[in-house]
Amino acid sequence: MKDSGSYQPYSYFQLMEVSLRELLVEKGVVTEAEVAAAVEDMRRRTPERGAGVVARAWLDRDFKAKLLENGTEACEQVGLDVPALKLVVVENTPGVHNVIVCTLCSCYPRMLLGIPPDWYKSHAYRSRVVREPRTVLAEFGLSLDEATTVRVHDSTADMRYLVLPMRPAGTEGWSEERLAALVTRDCMIGVAVPRLP
Amino acid sequence: MAENVVCPCFSVGVRVRVRKAYPLGHIRTPYYIRGASGVIERLCGAFGNPEELAQQRSGEPKQPLYRVRFRQQDVWPGYRGGDGDTLDVEIFQHWLE
Numbered sequence: 551m552k553d554s555g556s557y558q559p560y561s562y563f564q565l566m567e568v569s570l571r572e573l574l575v576e577k578g579v580v581t582e583a584e585v586a587a588a589v590e591d592m593r594r595r596t597p598e599r600g601a602g603v604v605a606r607a608w609l610d611r612d613f614k615a616k617l618l619e620n621g622t623e624a625c626e627q628v629g630l631d632v633p634a635l636k637l638v639v640v641e642n643t644p645g646v647h648n649v650i651v652c653t654l655c656s657c658y659p660r661m662l663l664g665i666p667p668d669w670y671k672s673h674a675y676r677s678r679v680v681r682e683p684r685t686v687l688a689e690f691g692l693s694l695d696e697a698t699t700v701r702v703h704d705s706t707a708d709m710r711y712l713v714l715p716m717r718p719a720g721t722e723g724w725s726e727e728r729l730a731a732l733v734t735r736d737c738m739i740g741v742a743v744p745r746l747p
Numbered sequence: 748m749a750e751n752v753v754c755p756c757f758s759v760g761v762r763v764r765v766r767k768a769y770p771l772g773h774i775r776t777p778y779y780i781r782g783a784s785g786v787i788e789r790l791c792g793a794f795g796n797p798e799e800l801a802q803q804r805s806g807e808p809k810q811p812l813y814r815v816r817f818r819q820q821d822v823w824p825g826y827r828g829g830d831g832d833t834l835d836v837e838i839f840q841h842w843l844e
Contacts, residue, residue, distance in 0.1 A: 636791065638814075653777050680779065681819075684828045699831040702819075707775045707812055707837040708794045 592665065599630060600662035600712060601733035605726045607639075608717040621712065625662070632661045640703060641714045642743070647698050648713045649687065649740030651679045652705040659710040663735055670739065680704060690741040713740040720746055752793045753840060755811035761787050763815060763843040773801030776842045780834075785817035788835055796839065811840040 560568065574580050603625060607614035617624040621637030637659060640648040652658065653676045658666040669675050679686045683700050687693070694700060703711050715737045721729060736742035757763055767782035775797045790813055795806025819832040826832070 638791075653779070654775060680834060681823045682827065683819075683832070696829050699829055699833070700819075701832070702834045704777065704780075704834065704836045706777060707791075707797070707839065709791055709812075709814070709837055 595660060595664040597663045597735035597738065598730070600659070600738045601730040603662060604714060604733045604738065605730035607714055608729055609726055617714070636709050637712060638709045639712050639714050640701065642716045645699055646701060647694055647740065648701045648703060649679060649683055650703050650705060650711040650713060651676055653677070653680055654706055657705040657710060659712050662712060663738060687741060692742055713738050715744050718744050718746055750809065751807040752809045753811060755790050755840065757787050757813060757843060759787050759789060763787060765838060766842050766844055772798050774798060776838055777836065780817065780822065780836050783817055783822050785815040788814040788816040791837065813838055813840065813843070
């Protein structure tokens, strides 16, 4: 929690978290250290992980093929542990644009992208992107022409999804790190595409 | 020991319909897709039945899970967008017919 220096009473969910955590510690189910380690582990997962995977796929044809065929195994190959994550990677092409949602809750490839943005969990995004994806994408600043097929993927059960965006023109000869810097979180959800700075 | 799994009975490309049923409980089949028909895009594997797992039961036998591809035009009357636009949803086998 941000220390703003002024007193703020706990919100409903903060109070629930504190009460539950203290109870679990008191009962000996978990220790404070284990909770802190789990929180740190979550903090370490950021969209840079996903961006690294995308950049590698742009540079390594075999890795890309593997990633599209079995996302989980491809990530494990490059040392990214993705336990209990069945990763499906969907590829954007000149004729197809993919976008991810979880209409039922907020399923998200956290191991690769970290904590989802608030809008991803909002009712507005979840209910609208399945039925008017083009309008929602336009609101994100991404206008697609009629000829482009829009594929929405609703993450309703055990799979998690990552969009493999198209590599922008004009990036020939770029290093993996430089390419990865173009790949934002939103590109991997499918509400944006990588653009040159 | 053999895993307790229901055999998959739909293959890729087959047309299926989502059951139009409204049972209570923890259901991973969205309301909006019940009754819609689409095509099997892939078999994802077999997973514990979430409706059973939510009741603290074993979830077995595991249910085959598919990605089913629907045409947006078939799901939403008056859909505005390309004819080819699709919606892929993960559906457990016991929700398909």
